[in-house]
Amino acid sequence: MWDYSETVKEHFFNPRNAGAVADANAIGEVGSLSCGDALRLTLKVDPATDTIQAAGFQTFGCGSAIASSSALTELIKGMTLDQALHVSNQDIADFLEGLPPEKMHCSVMGREALQAAVANYRGEVWQDDHEEGALVCKCFAVDAVLIEETIRANGLSSVEAVTHYTKAGGGCSACHEGIEEILTRVLAEQGKTFDPAAAPPPADKSGSAGARLGTLARIRRIEHAIEAIRPNLQRDHGDVELVDIDGKNVFVNMTGACAGCQMATTTLEGIQQRIVEDLGEFVRVLPAQAMPQTTNNQ
Amino acid sequence: MTQAPAGIYLDNNATTMVAPEVVEAMLPYFTEQFGNPSSMHQFGDRVGRALKTARQQVQALLGAALDSEIVFTSCGTESDATAILSALKAQPERREIITTVVEHPAVLSLCEHLEKEGYTVHYLRVDRKGRLDMQQYLDALSSKVAIVSVMWANNETGTLFPVEEMAELARSAGVMFHTDAVQVVGKIPIDLKRSAIDMLSLSGHKLHAPKGIGVLYLRRGTRFRPLLRGGHQERGRRAGTENSASIVALGKACELALAHMDAEKTQVRMLRDRLERGILAQVPNAFVTGDPSNRLPNTCNIAFEYIEGEAILLLLNKAGIAASSGSACTSGSLEPSHVMRAMDIPFTAAHGTTRFSLSRYNTVADIDRVIAAVPPIVAQLRRLSPYWDASAGAPLAEPETAFQPAYA
Structure with a gap:
């Protein structure tokens, strides 16, 4: 049985705003029948202020789909359309005090219905950009389609790299067999074979290999690499900041949801890989807590 | 989630309540009857005799010709895997399997995995009422097939497949026949000695015995290769010290099932x-x-x-x-x-x-x-x-x- 929070149960057993809004002027219909979810969101928007005056939902779906729909309507009532468009699926999940990883797609459906309804009100055509696959990593709710696309887009060739880019496989590691199978398949498309023993490809993209960077240029490049990673972390309510650089050691502060996260070590490795690739030299990324008087204690 | 204490249980295809008589029968085998049935002393001997009785109780429910055709395993999944992998091991020149699209994952996932290892699997289709395409079955049967594995009844719909007839057809074609009968045993009468079924899987917890005990029926003379090798338990066909309390429980459950x-x-x-x-x-x-x-x-x-x-x-x-x-x-x-x-x-x-x-x-x-x-x-x-x-x-x-x- 699913480990649903009390809030999920409450919104399932007593859904708010169920049914269609009578004189709706914004309608969003999204879902996927094959995965058993469909949602029709109806809004009444005040044309003068673009404020959502009433919201109603009709959902074909499981307990968490109904609860997510109920939560969505509660969240957006009274918001302007622009404010409502900032509601993320994470906000819906947070409102419900969390959803099981297998059920996160229910909250995604809520956000998409909202986007579709706003597009409908504005006379635009909403296009869904996301395709959903079978759930592979249950610790971090990563599906097969995302893993495949990430492997293709970034030329990944190892389970470790997949974990760094998608988080998949960073928890209990039970899905590593599944990730290896995806790697085997995607690499075969490119005429390559998956070799579990192979080292990650040499990081030589920066073109700076051999040419030593000046100290300032080197610091800038490290800063740059970290800046590039931050949006990914922020998406998961986390963040990272550069604290100090001491020779080969780069010290960072993990903040927000990253602090104390069971993935912190993996995240650090991902940051390290990125910096190493950009810099063209090996550095070690360490948490700022590991920055004592002598830095070679690791 | 808290449940009303007097709940109504209508999920017996998932698992069943252990019958009170079954619990009573198995309890001594956790305490005073703790011996290893292989041992050469009275502690072991008493347990060994209880296992013999249990084997005969299972034999009676299945209508097996011999009690030595009963091999105790840990669950239905183990029985299914043992049957299919044994057939492939024993007949390495045969690289095909016939099963159905509606099997339990215990068979389906294994077959999908075997496909990756190079075996060819024929999945028999069903119609809108869940009935098998028998013509497809006849077309697929050949000397290249190592084993046919078809469930006796579907766990979701309860639909019965004509496995006795299909086993006869397999025998005529010289192909081994296995059936996953976990949903059937105890619910409809079975008489294996009058059938052409070579192997059959059952699971204790589907018929009011505890979880963690299963049986593979193995017709005498069926070529067999064990999944687990080790000690001589189950005549070397399934090594590992016997789960004696659960075996006794399953025997009792089979006796009750026959009576009911x-x-x-x-x-x-x-x-x-x-x-x-x-x-x-x-x-x-x-x-x-x-x-x-x-x-x-x-x-x-x-x-x-x-x-x-x-x-x-x-x-x-x-x-x-x-x-x-x-x-x-x-x-x-x-x-x-x-x-x-x-x-x-x-x-x-x-x-x-x-x-x-x-x-x-x-x-x-x-x-x-x-x-x-x-x-x-x-x-x-x-x-x-x-x-x-x-x-x-x-x-x-x-x-x-x-x-x-x-x-x-």
Whole structure:
């Protein structure tokens, strides 16, 4: 049985705003029948202020789909359309005090219905950009389609790299067999074979290999690499900041949801890989807590 | 989730209550009867004799010719894997397997894995009532096939397959035949000595014995290679110290099942039919899946259109009723049950399939409470459904075209 929070149960057993809004002027219909979810969101928007005056939902779906729909309507009532468009699926999940990883797609459906309804009100055509696959990593709710696309887009060739880019496989590691199978398949498309023993490809993209960077240029490049990673972390309510650089050691502060996260070590490795690739030299990324008087204690 | 203490349990195809007599029979084997049945002393000997009795009790329920044809395993899954892998090991020149699209994952996942290792698997199709395509079976049978593995009854719909006939056909073609009979044993009479079935899997917890005990029936003379090698337990066919308490329990459960076989045919079937008629008489847009004229006496699978199964189960659970569903969401996968898909049940119905599986412990009062509880639950969820016209109390005209969500 699913480990649903009390809030999920409450919104399932007593859904708010169920049914269609009578004189709706914004309608969003999204879902996927094959995965058993469909949602029709109806809004009444005040044309003068673009404020959502009433919201109603009709959902074909499981307990968490109904609860997510109920939560969505509660969240957006009274918001302007622009404010409502900032509601993320994470906000819906947070409102419900969390959803099981297998059920996160229910909250995604809520956000998409909202986007579709706003597009409908504005006379635009909403296009869904996301395709959903079978759930592979249950610790971090990563599906097969995302893993495949990430492997293709970034030329990944190892389970470790997949974990760094998608988080998949960073928890209990039970899905590593599944990730290896995806790697085997995607690499075969490119005429390559998956070799579990192979080292990650040499990081030589920066073109700076051999040419030593000046100290300032080197610091800038490290800063740059970290800046590039931050949006990914922020998406998961986390963040990272550069604290100090001491020779080969780069010290960072993990903040927000990253602090104390069971993935912190993996995240650090991902940051390290990125910096190493950009810099063209090996550095070690360490948490700022590991920055004592002598830095070679690791 | 807290349940009403006096819950109504209609999920016996998932697992069953251990019969009180079975618990009583097994308890001494945790305490004073702790000996290792292989040992050369009275502590072991007493347990060894109890295992012999249990083996004969299983033999009697299955109608096996010999008690040595009974091999105790840990579960149905182990029995299935042992049978299939043994057939492949014993006949390395045969690289094909025949099974069905509606098997339990214990067989299906293994076959999919074997495909990756280079074996060819023929998956027999079913029609809209879940009946096998026998012509496809005949076409696939050849000397290249190592084993046919076909379930006796489907766990979701209860639909029975003609395995006795299929085993005869396999024998004529010189092919080994295995059946996963976990849903059948104890529910309908079986007489293996009069059949051509070479191997059969059963699972204790489906017939009021505990979890963690299974059996592989292995016809004498069937070429066999063990899955687990080690000690000489089970005549070397399944090494590992015997789970003596559970074996004794399974023996007792088989004895009880044989004694109650008539109750399955009469009392349990009567309750199932009462439940089915009672629900269908009150709930529109609902239908029975599978083949109602040829199925287990305890199983009823109803598709409630335009609503989703997990939501139904949560509301049933709140009312103290335990059932099961073929919806995607109850399993955490994105697809509804492969059995419903194979029967071409539309998505709007497949997600709402709800399985009620009874046992001899259910009563008329239980069933009448369920008949009363189901219609309001279905109505409540349909009021939320985008396919349902709440004011008319009926589905939208042309529901699949009236509501077409983006991305599918």
